[in-house]
Amino acid sequence: MSKPATDRRQMSDVLGRLGWLCATHPWRVIAGWIAIVGIGFGLVATIGGLPEDDLDVPGMPATIGNEFLTRSFPEMADTNARVVVHSPDGEVPPAELNTLRVQLADVRGVSMVSPPRMSADGHTALIQLTYDVPAGAFRGSEGVDALREAVAPIERGGLQVEFGGQVAENVNSFGLAGELVGVVAAVCILLFAFGSIVAAGLPVATALIGVGTGYALVLILAGFTNVSTSAPSIAAMVGVGVGIDYALLLVTRFREYLPHSSGVPDAAARANGSAGVSVVFAGTMVLVSLLALRLGGIPLFATYGYATFFVVGAVMLASITLVPALCGLARWAQVVTNRPVAWGMGALIVLLLCAAPMIDMRTWPRDAASQPTSNTVRRAYDLVASSFGPGANAPFTIGVDATQVSDDQLHQTIADLRSADDVVLVSEPLFNADRTASVFTVEPATAPSDGATVDTLHRVRYAVPGGMYATGMTPYFADASERLAQRLWLVIIVVVGLAVALLTIAFRAPVVALKAAVMNLLAAAATFGVLVAVFQWGWGVGLLGLPGAVPISSWVPILVFTMLFGLSMDYEVFILSRVREEWLATKDPRQSVIRGLDSTARVITSAALIMIAVFLGFAADGDITVKMMGFGMAVAVFIDVTIIRMILVPATMALLGRFNWWLPGRLDSPAGLLAETGTAERRTPERGLVDTSP
Template sequence: MARLLGRLGGASAAHPWRTLLAWLLALVAAVGVAGVAGGDTHDDYSIPGIPFQVGTAYLADHFPELSGASARVVVHGDQAVPEPLLTELAARLKQLRGVAMVAPPRLSADGDTALIAVGYRIPVTDFAGSEGVDALRAAVGPAEKAGFTVALGGEVPENFSAPSGSAEAVGVIAALIILVAALGSLVAAGLPILVALMGLGVGTSLITLLAALTDVSSTAPTIASMVGLGVGIDYALFLVSRHVEGLRRGLSPREAAAEATATAGSSVLVAGLTVLVSLFGLNLSTLPVYASFAYATFATVGAVMIASITLVPAMLGLAGRRVLPRRERAGDPVSTAVRTGPTRTERWARWVGARPIRSALAALVVLLALAAPMLGMRTWPQDAGSQPESNTTRVAYDLVAEEYGPGANGPIVIALPAALVPAVTAALPGQAGVQAVAPPLVKGEAAVITLEPTTGPQDERTTDLVRRLRAELPEGVMVTGNVAGFGDISDRLAERLWIVVAFVVGLSLLLLTVLFRAPVVALKAAVMNLLSVAAAYGVITVVFQTDAGARLVGLPHGGPISSWVPILMFTVLFGLSMDYEVFLLSRIREDWLATGDARGSVVRGLAATGKVITSAAAIMVAVFVGFALDPDVTVKTTGVGMAAAVLIDATVVRMVLVPATMALLGRANWWLPGWLDRLLPATAHAAPAPERELVRR
């Protein structure tokens, strides 16, 4: 593989304009086809087999007006809300597309607030973009002009989040600054960003085309862009830094590009494949929305990976020696690269290598301390109670809680045969945690009862009430509604998390064992990646579940972690952590195979890659912090968690724990039993036969 990549890199560098033109044509074609044949994003929250889904299907059969999306309009003023205004507003709401019913206004005790519930016959996922919210906003316009505060709540407005548009810009600007500092050349710094953006353009177009064939979540392109932009810049940086090393040794631009693609390009390919393999784990969640995250991110990461190993060498060949700092271009490239002493990274690597036990224990204590809060993590799907106070859904949520009680924000719907109505209505008022029970709605042989709990949707006592109702009410009674559905989703994701973890870890172990022919190294990498992810879980628990932490990221108070985040973070982070592991191990293995010095190869490998790894991690952190500015709480939580994980991984893990443990294990790192050596295929990272004999001795 290394030889093939070397020839590819050399050919691209020798004919840069051809390669660049081919990519430009591919980009234009992808954007054009996506514009003509692409589809719109569409969320699919159906989860076959959960109790909520059974109740929803029952409502669809007997009460179609209650089975679709819902919205709530809250009108609030300094004085009593006039009845004519509410009558006119209800009439306008009835004319909106998909609306099946508009409930009579529910006035607060003092009459200054009115709550109007809107039921749709279509699911919330049938609205494209802001279509549903825009229609509601137009309908309530006259009430706002009359001087009343009107806030929108319920599924339709809560399901839409306007993109901030600033996340990518923040990440790109920060990445450019870091690259200039790391490489010392504006040309060299601009190459990774340009390549990543071109790969991202193709990947985004592929997502649009994918949306025409299957459901792609509205949040999936944002997550895919977050990951694609970060890994795209990192992969290109790995290649550029290795290319610069070649130029400093006196190689021609074409030779340096070929060598960089053969060496760093192999690591990029391995790292990218590990990310792609990890993404397959999302399909095991059994949630269609997660499958769309996997497909979208797969397309983007695949595009930027291919761009890195083809477009980077072409642009390096085109740039020539301009990727070197100006002071080096002015003199002898060899003499200017000579240093008078060890670099700071090399001194650090020697220090860790000389104190492996102390360093490993210190890193392990830090990681376990960061991970400890994870034990108190509570998950709950994102709802209006987690939004910033400026959001209309949060305004509606707070007004409803203040005027009608917290349980009014999360009514529980009970679907049942009409014959069971007397028994259920007699049992409900006596249940602990039930604030109010609405009169049953009967249609033929079916009935619906709505109750309001005494606690809000995010409160654990509300979830306990749902579980208790399901256990105690007669057989045939179905407890459904958004609150019950959110609880079912959280339970399903918690169950599937461990299956996803086992799949991703097992597949990554297999892949690394095949590629590095070192089962000890592969096992150690998996354990350390698990520690990185656990530490990131601990960080987001502290940030998002505490009031002080939540205010740091622009949220009014702490609350449960979005249920969507843990599995998504694990699959993506496990793959991203392998990027740095593969890049570091590849360099250590090169030195080990050349010298047979187990401990020295760790020091020299870390010294050679430490600066690049920290620069790449800084770029990834900057990109993820940019996405932490997104108004969507799920994206914000993912951005903060990934930024924390990459920072921890590139400092505590890669710069301390990995070299310390490898120095402790010595030659055992590369132990390979003979029977396994005969089974494993030869790869770019495998040693030639004589060197493999050295490894086994």
């Protein structure tokens, strides 16, 4: 017997024994998981932290500029905030602004309060605050609450006050609307699929316990390192989806085995010993894909992968232990395989049409313009844009090393920048105490996410002499977008290579592995195209709660790609395991595809509908990254389970026939790690899974 087949049998035996033990001692397992969740959140209360966005990346131009400011202007190098005061009935009273400056100077962490900048009509004043502590020094909404307390007197006087800048944008808000919508939709779908409250509740309960455990781990991680503010939401979104998926597969297999088993523990063991192997492999593929996010070149961005890694790992473990404890479509493939060329070409054309808008993709991490109008950050953004111009929301901070740049060069550079058509304002330089450094602000003519703003930044960096550094949030975001765009191809190569290798090892079928990788690339391209059409072109963006078109978040393409590749492998493994089982039993390539897809159609369709419902729930989130991820993943799963799994997979497998399972030379063997042998298996408490074939 080949080593992969032996490895599969060993894994199946271990998981079978685990399933039997969990099914015979259900209350101990359930109590154990409840204790794990309780301990996890107990640790969160003592050593955990809250997520925060820290975009410092060693070697990135904006980071170099910020490091210079840290050395030369320590009082200006940490976080910032903007206070926008607006009077709808007339000019903002100067006396009120003077009093407000005094009150703002007393706010914890504030090191500098700039003089108010007045709009041309005098109706709006903009006050810049500089802090000597990072944004992460404030837990939750502490920073904004302190500002709100300081401005309360003038608000009572009838003036409108809104907040922008890093302190306001970095507020942590963990809403549960997306999760609740997805869970409710999942329960409804499962009730329809199973017709049983118990069977419908098992996958949901398992997913929630797994997600709760993973969520606690994410917050514990935040106590030791920076974790992105939207990473927990992304992790929860994926965790709920895959958790229900994995549990659904196990419950389905348990229900199949129960009538032919000696009891519940026996059926649970057999389900864990067969479907559990697929769960472990599929979950491992998701985890490997997520770790590739580290190749994006931005440490904060990698925390999306770490957070989701913890949650998916927890739900995977919960699935293979809790499901056994809690247990204590028509023949569509035949239609496709009858005319594989026509169906295959039609599916390919649809995918390419969906992918076409991807050519026009433009990315930007995020800005306040994409926030809902109920958010003070968005209202501050709109007031600044209407009163001072769109570029007032996208200033570049220019740090000047006076040991390298003379006063004449400094003043000449400022004069040149002021004469540029794409610059509307250049402030006077501010020197530090020993005049070894200075700093001034350049305000472009366009909004932060406008492509022209990035062009202006590049021109400014090219025009200024050595010893001048452009930094600030807009340069940070521009640098981050460029780095992620450059690293996307590295991530694609690594993830695709690993997926092909793992599938080849699992099924001993390199043709199937390569075909799966190509199909996933097509699904990813089609998903990106739909995202561009909806968000960047604005096709129906109002239905998602956005006022207009926005660029694609820089985080989204790599996140969608890695998560889509990982999740789609779930379906690939579930389907191919059954197809391979039929192929080994009958050696009929066409009928093995038909029977394999028939036997998995119900569970795959139910799982996909649940995934789509969960992800669409997150599309209602106010955070633009979470919204795009939710919508994008819903589109990706829909494309994967319809065009890919229902059309391209059976069509291509029918065309390739026996070549699907080709393996060169001496590498050929009867089975792979996840390939079923087609033999009958029985389970005994004493001996575990035993092969009863001749």
